[in-house]
Amino acid sequence: MVFKPFRLALIQLGNITANKTDNLKHARDMILKAAANSKKPDLIVLPECFNSPYGHKHFPVYAETIAESESVKMLSAAAKETNTWLIGGSIPERDGEQLYNTCTVYSPQGDLVATHRKVHLFDIDIPGKITFKESETLSPGTTTNYFDTEFARIGLGICYDIRFPELSMISARQGCHVLIYPGAFNLTTGPLHWELLQRSRAVDNQVFFATCSPARDLTAGYHAWGHSMVVDPMAKVLVEAAEAEEIVFADIDPALLESARAGIPVTTQRRFDVYPDVSEGK
Numbered sequence: 001m002v003f004k005p006f007r008l009a010l011i012q013l014g015n016i017t018a019n020k021t022d023n024l025k026h027a028r029d030m031i032l033k034a035a036a037n038s039k040k041p042d043l044i045v046l047p048e049c050f051n052s053p054y055g056h057k058h059f060p061v062y063a064e065t066i067a068e069s070e071s072v073k074m075l076s077a078a079a080k081e082t083n084t085w086l087i088g089g090s091i092p093e094r095d096g097e098q099l100y101n102t103c104t105v106y107s108p109q110g111d112l113v114a115t116h117r118k119v120h121l122f123d124i125d126i127p128g129k130i131t132f133k134e135s136e137t138l139s140p141g142t143t144t145n146y147f148d149t150e151f152a153r154i155g156l157g158i159c160y161d162i163r164f165p166e167l168s169m170i171s172a173r174q175g176c177h178v179l180i181y182p183g184a185f186n187l188t189t190g191p192l193h194w195e196l197l198q199r200s201r202a203v204d205n206q207v208f209f210a211t212c213s214p215a216r217d218l219t220a221g222y223h224a225w226g227h228s229m230v231v232d233p234m235a236k237v238l239v240e241a242a243e244a245e246e247i248v249f250a251d252i253d254p255a256l257l258e259s260a261r262a263g264i265p266v267t268t269q270r271r272f273d274v275y276p277d278v279s280e281g282k
């Protein structure tokens with residue numbers, strides 16, 4: 001499987017309003033801006049729920065079917081126009097009666113090459129801090145997903161999916177070199193767990209791990225943590241955004257994955273005679 005050096009751009013998108021048309025226009029402008037940067041990224045990433053305010057009551061209002069989605073049309077056209085791979089964050093998706101939190105991925109030709117429906121819904125209740133119940137309106141995805149580019153195999157997840165090591169483990173054992181999760185942690189769990197979980201998933205699996213969050217907006221109903229990040233296979237943070245809108249770039253160097261695996265060979269020391277391989281049959 002090909003793994004070559006490439007450059008990643010994470011768009012920590014701000015100004016996500018109640019107006020979808022404005023959100024799509026702003027996201028498009030930022031994709032064009034990232035692509036026009038002298039750093040010339042090979043892959044651009046948007047955050048979770050980039051076209052709608054984040055909240056289960058908003059999902060039914062903003063949901064689109066993939067076949068008729070104006071968001072998908074915009075993302076496909078932007079990928080083609082910039083001739084760049086694009087992970088289109090996530091959008092509320094409608095499929096019949098069901099709604100999903102769905103990530104869509106585009107080739108530089110503008111083809112929709114992969115989707116990932118958030119597998120683990122964000123249902124938490126920390127009294128006095130945060131209560132959120134995506135399952136009030138969303139259904140969970142039922143598949144693990146990755147896509148291949150000319151430079152790497154890339155595994156997908158969305159936000160809360162990061163808390164479930166099995167998903168990352170399965171992607172890594174399917175040969176993914178880089179795991180990319182659009183996400184939107186909050187001001188309670190963000191400071192404690194956002195970086196910790198990414199560095200854990202990276203070091204567990206000796207892969208690169210990246211997240212892309214919306215910018216923090218204290219006037220919005222949901223306060224995103226921000227801090228979009230790229231972590232290397234030794235769990236070193238390569239780049240981290242602050243809270244405001246920002247585009248951050250990272251060079252993904254396969255030599256770092258190779259040296260991590262050579263120096264600490266856990267990938268060949270697993271004891272599937274003692275515990276099961278969660279990727280078996282996947």
Ligand SMILES: O=C(O)CCC(=O)C(=O)O
Binds near residue numbers: 121160161163189
């Ligand atoms: O796991 C967390 O603390 C936050 C998850 C989240 O915000 C999400 O899944 O959208």
